Amino acid sequence: DGGITQSPKYLFRKEGQNVTLSCEQNLNHDAMYWYRQDPGQGLRLIYYSQIVNDFQKGDIAEGYSVSREKKESFPLTVTSAQKNPTAFYLCASSIGISNSGANVLTFGAGSRLTVL
Amino acid sequence: AQKVTQAQTEISVVEKEDVTLDCVYETRDTTYYLFWYKQPPSGELVFLIRRNSFDEQNEISGRYSWNFQKSTSSFNFTITASQVVDSAVYFCVLSSGNTPLVFGKGTRLSVIA
Numbered sequence: 001d002g003g004i005t006q007s008p009k010y011l012f013r014k015e016g017q018n019v020t021l022s023c024e025q026n027l028n029h030d031a032m033y034w035y036r037q038d039p040g041q042g043l044r045l046i047y048y049s050q051i052v053n054d055f056q057k058g059d060i061a062e063g064y065s066v067s068r069e070k071k072e073s074f075p076l077t078v079t080s081a082q083k084n085p086t087a088f089y090l091c092a093s094s095i096g097i098s099n100s101g102a103n104v105l106t107f108g109a110g111s112r113l114t115v116l
Numbered sequence: 117a118q119k120v121t122q123a124q125t126e127i128s129v130v131e132k133e134d135v136t137l138d139c140v141y142e143t144r145d146t147t148y149y150l151f152w153y154k155q156p157p158s159g160e161l162v163f164l165i166r167r168n169s170f171d172e173q174n175e176i177s178g179r180y181s182w183n184f185q186k187s188t189s190s191f192n193f194t195i196t197a198s199q200v201v202d203s204a205v206y207f208c209v210l211s212s213g214n215t216p217l218v219f220g221k222g223t224r225l226s227v228i229a
Binding site for chain 1: 125149151153158159160161162163166207211216217219220221222
């Protein structure tokens with residue numbers, strides 16, 4: 001079955017460490033996204049990518065980095081520069097980002113990062 | 117600027133009651149899309165419905181129904197005869213222009229048996 005796989009599901013990190021969250025999709029979608037979810041805050045966009053080797057900052061990109069070397073993969077690195085990284089991270093994909101109604105997002109199950 | 121407002125942060129209802137989740141949006145575009153997503157306790161968001169700005173017809177899918185009114189910029193979601201399995205966070209979402217989606221902050225629905 002097609003879908004999005006995020007790993008790990010739970011991750012603990014010490015302050016000052018970088019961590020990388022994995023996101024893989026087999027839906028042949030062009031666009032991929034990373035969102036951060038905090039209690040009562042809804043979803044906030046970190047980074048998105050419309051095509052391989054290209055990505056754009058979202059609303060809260062500071063302290064995060066991404067790469068898009070393959071269409072299927074869009075890993076997110078939470079760097080030590082991110083001051084409050086404890087959150088639930090959701091990866092998503094869609095066919096595209098044009099205003100053609102194609103923006104139905106498929107989400108992964110999420111990764112919960114806790115900084116100790 | 118695009119914006120989605122879900123004024124109800126949390127709602128609790130008793131099973132079998134009807135419940136309406138409110139959504140008000142802002143956009144200057146004439147062509148746009150509105151969505152509802154459900155996030156159950158497992159965490160994964162699930163797509164429920166998409167509606168484009170030219171189609172104001174209300175939609176019913178089983179116990180779910182949606183009321184889209186451009187005059188009030190609202191896209192409200194009603195669950196009839198609620199069930200415990202409906203307990204989740206529900207997000208209203210706007211797609212407008214060549215930009216990523218704009219999410220509301222979500223409404224947490226608790227259905228009590």
